[in-house]
Amino acid sequence: MGKNKAARFGLIVMGLFFSLAILAPVIAPYSPDEISSVGATAPSSQHLFGTDDLGRDLLSRSLYGAQISLTVGIVAVVISLLLGTLAGAVAGYYGGWVDGLIMRTVDVMFAFPSIFLILAIQSMLTPNIYNVMVVIGLTSWMGVARLVRGEFLRIRQLQYVEAARAIGCSDLRIIFRHMLPNAQGPIIVAATLGMAGAILTESALSFLGMGVQPPISSWGNMLMDSQAYMRDAPWMAVIPGLLIMITVLSLYFIGEGIRETLSPKERNAGS
Amino acid sequence: MLEVKNLSVNYYVDEGTVKAVAGVSFDLKEGEILGVLGESGSGKSTLGYALLRLVDQPGKIVGGEILLNGRDLLLLPEDELRRLRGAKIAMVFQDPFAALNPVLTIGEQIMESIILHQRATRREARGKAVEALRAVKIDPARIDDYPHQFSGGMRQRVVIAMALACRPEILIADEPTTALDVTIQAEILALLREIKAQFNLSIIYITHNFGIIKELCDRVVVMHKGKIVEAGETRTIFDHPRDAYTKKLVDCLRELR
Numbered sequence: 001m002g003k004n005k006a007a008r009f010g011l012i013v014m015g016l017f018f019s020l021a022i023l024a025p026v027i028a029p030y031s032p033d034e035i036s037s038v039g040a041t042a043p044s045s046q047h048l049f050g051t052d053d054l055g056r057d058l059l060s061r062s063l064y065g066a067q068i069s070l071t072v073g074i075v076a077v078v079i080s081l082l083l084g085t086l087a088g089a090v091a092g093y094y095g096g097w098v099d100g101l102i103m104r105t106v107d108v109m110f111a112f113p114s115i116f117l118i119l120a121i122q123s124m125l126t127p128n129i130y131n132v133m134v135v136i137g138l139t140s141w142m143g144v145a146r147l148v149r150g151e152f153l154r155i156r157q158l159q160y161v162e163a164a165r166a167i168g169c170s171d172l173r174i175i176f177r178h179m180l181p182n183a184q185g186p187i188i189v190a191a192t193l194g195m196a197g198a199i200l201t202e203s204a205l206s207f208l209g210m211g212v213q214p215p216i217s218s219w220g221n222m223l224m225d226s227q228a229y230m231r232d233a234p235w236m237a238v239i240p241g242l243l244i245m246i247t248v249l250s251l252y253f254i255g256e257g258i259r260e261t262l263s264p265k266e267r268n269a270g271s
Numbered sequence: 272m273l274e275v276k277n278l279s280v281n282y283y284v285d286e287g288t289v290k291a292v293a294g295v296s297f298d299l300k301e302g303e304i305l306g307v308l309g310e311s312g313s314g315k316s317t318l319g320y321a322l323l324r325l326v327d328q329p330g331k332i333v334g335g336e337i338l339l340n341g342r343d344l345l346l347l348p349e350d351e352l353r354r355l356r357g358a359k360i361a362m363v364f365q366d367p368f369a370a371l372n373p374v375l376t377i378g379e380q381i382m383e384s385i386i387l388h389q390r391a392t393r394r395e396a397r398g399k400a401v402e403a404l405r406a407v408k409i410d411p412a413r414i415d416d417y418p419h420q421f422s423g424g425m426r427q428r429v430v431i432a433m434a435l436a437c438r439p440e441i442l443i444a445d446e447p448t449t450a451l452d453v454t455i456q457a458e459i460l461a462l463l464r465e466i467k468a469q470f471n472l473s474i475i476y477i478t479h480n481f482g483i484i485k486e487l488c489d490r491v492v493v494m495h496k497g498k499i500v501e502a503g504e505t506r507t508i509f510d511h512p513r514d515a516y517t518k519k520l521v522d523c524l525r526e527l528r
Contacts, residue, residue: 095328159369165325166364167357167384167433181374 007257010250017247021066028060033215040233050235052225058239061217065240068218069199069247072133076198077191079137084144085187089175091145092152103149106142114139115204122210129212136201144190151183185262192255196248203244219244272473273299273322273441278335280314280321291317291330293497299441304467304474306488306505308481308520314497315477316365319445322475323356339441357384361434365446367426371418377404377429378414381436388437403432406466424455428462435466442467442474448483460487481524485509493517 020027029047030036035055036047043050049058091102118135125131155161156179164178199219205211206220214221219240226236280292291314299305309315320326322337324344337344339359344352361384364370372380381400385391391399401411407428418426427447434442444463448456460483467474476488484491485505492502493514501514512518 159364159366160372162320162325163362163364163370163430163433164372164383165356166323166362167437168353168355168387169383170353178372178375182372 004253004257004260006253007260010253010257013246013250014254017066017250018070020063021070024060024063024067028057028063030057030060032056032061032064032217034060040229040236042233043235049239050233052222052236053229053233058222058236061222062219062239062243065217065219065222066243068129068212068216069202069220069244072129072136072202072212072218073195073199075133076136076140076202077195079134080141080194080198081144081187081191082141083137084141084190085148085180087141088145088148088150089152089180092149093156093171093175093179095153095156099149102145106145109139109142115201118201118205119208119210122205127205127210127213129216129218132202132205132211136198136205140194140197140201144187144194147186147190148183151186152179155179155182185258189255189259189262192251192258196251196255199244199247199251203240272301272340273475274336274338275322276336276338278318278321278337279333280317280326281331281333283329283331290497292321294335295494295497295499296335297492297499297502299473299475301473302467302471303489304463304476304487306484306491307475307477307494308479308484308491309494310479313494315479315494316445318494319362319443319475319477322443323360323362324352325356325362354388357434357439358388358437359439360441360443361437361439363427363430363434363442363444363447366450367423367430367447368450370430371426373418376415376417377421377432381414381429381433384433384436399436400432403436404429406435406469407432407462423451424458427451427455427459431459431462431466435470438470440471440473442472443477444474445477446479449478449480456483463487481509481520482527485524493520 033056036057037051037055039055040053041047041051047057047059049062051057052061087102087106091099118139121135122131161174161178164174169178202211202218203220203223206218207224209224211220212218222240223237226233226240229236275298276296278292278295279290282289282291295318297305307315307318317326317330321332324332326332332345335345339355344355371377378397378400381403382393382396385396385399386393400414404411404414409425409428409432418429421429448459451459463474464487466472476484478484488505490503491505491508492499493508493516494500495516501508501512501517508517509521512521
């Protein structure tokens with residue numbers, strides 16, 4: 001992956017964003033809710049990113065917003081990975097009617113427009129950040145399930161799985177010790193891409209007012225706040241928009257980089 | 272010690288039912304090497320897998336008995352069978368490049384069956400893995416190496432060490448030399464003969480190569496289209512094949528010389 005410039009760029013940006021998010025309380029010049037100027041002011045030396053309509057410092061809100069957006073991304077992806085890997089592994093390993101049942105469930109979930117499903121669930125629950133993470137996780141595992149199932153169908157044919165059975169390994173042991181580690185590459189790729197997707201979904205939800213609730217800032221609800229002021233204070237929309245775009249792009253670059261490293265063509269060329 | 276009676280395995284595919292093993296009976300005596308000879312598709316490999324009840328979908332064992340010291344393996348519940356696999360009956364596979372898990376060290380793979388079957392601690396298991404490696408003449412210092420660091424012949428030794436780790440009574444070898452060079456083949460065959468004596472093993476050796484059978488096996492069963500067409504002492508069958516199919520095989524080998 002060292003050779004891939006885009007992936008390296010992605011890694012550096014994500015490393016930077018994560019560090020900034022973690023260090024937010026230390027480096028943020030203002031408290032995220034502090035009213036530090038009168039109304040929206042353009043970026044200046046006092047407020048590097050400007051301030052929003054209420055006079056809150058946008059740099060500080062972006063930093064704290066990064067904490068929320070990145071956390072939502074990670075937790076949602078972990079949930080979807082756990083569910084998707086489990087479903088895909090069981091379907092791919094056992095095959096037959098178990099496979100049929102799980103994969104048809106996946107098809108049905110895929111066919112359902114997930115943003116409406118999420119909105120419907122969110123409107124029934126109190127829309128807070130924990131629900132956002134869980135709901136995004138619960139509605140984004142299907143791709144991972146398909147991927148892992150495919151990998152398991154392939155690995156299942158390999159002789160070392162038969163060899164593991166021949167020394168008396170149980171199904172669970174074969175799935176988790178022998179097969180899953182051999183499927184980890186594509187799962188890691190799916191995780192990076194999934195995280196990008198989760199961050200986008202969180203932004204969309206917060207933008208629609210069904211995600212992270214004010215006064216907590218996330219990149220999505222910063223975008224929402226900007227709606228009415230597009231003309232007068234464009235920086236209010238541009239800054240969170242750019243942050244979301246750069247993050248998602250970086251994650252795609254990283255995912256693509258890992259995928260390239262794992263592909264047999266690239267691997268042969270490398271070694 | 273192992274007696275197979277009327278064993279039948281069917282494959283249920285879209286085109287219909289394939290009788291891969293059709294009413295096969297034979298026995299394996301203690302300390303002998305029994306050859307199972309047959310061409311591709313004769314059901315010989317399926318037979319080997321069936322002995323450990325490892326036949327996969329769409330295949331199914333549909334009848335017969337597999338008596339290990341008088342106990343019918345086909346009647347055992349799955350978890351009891353798991354305790355036998357690797358402990359009493361072990362298997363060596365055809366392709367040493369595919370039979371080892373690329374993400375685990377060879378030590379971990381050899382130790383696995385010891386830990387599974389003997390309630391051994393990791394330290395004890397490691398000691399036994401070292402012993403197994405010595406038995407197959409691999410430098411025990413390489414215990415923490417990964418499969419890709421070994422050549423084909425060496426990997427097949429590792430596979431054999433895995434099979435030997437728990438000191439099984441019976442070893443099923445499914446064409447263990449087919450994927451290897453002829454010189455390496457000879458080494459592996461010599462090794463099998465050696466460990467047979469050392470560990471008091473009985474071996475079922477599955478192959479399509481009459482030359483190997485002639486060299487290695489005490490007795491042989493010849494399979495053709497899922498059935499045993501001839502069985503007996505290797506010498507006798509080689510000198511006086513009675514079945515037409517066996518005759519052809521023997522003629523092939525003679526022509527080659």
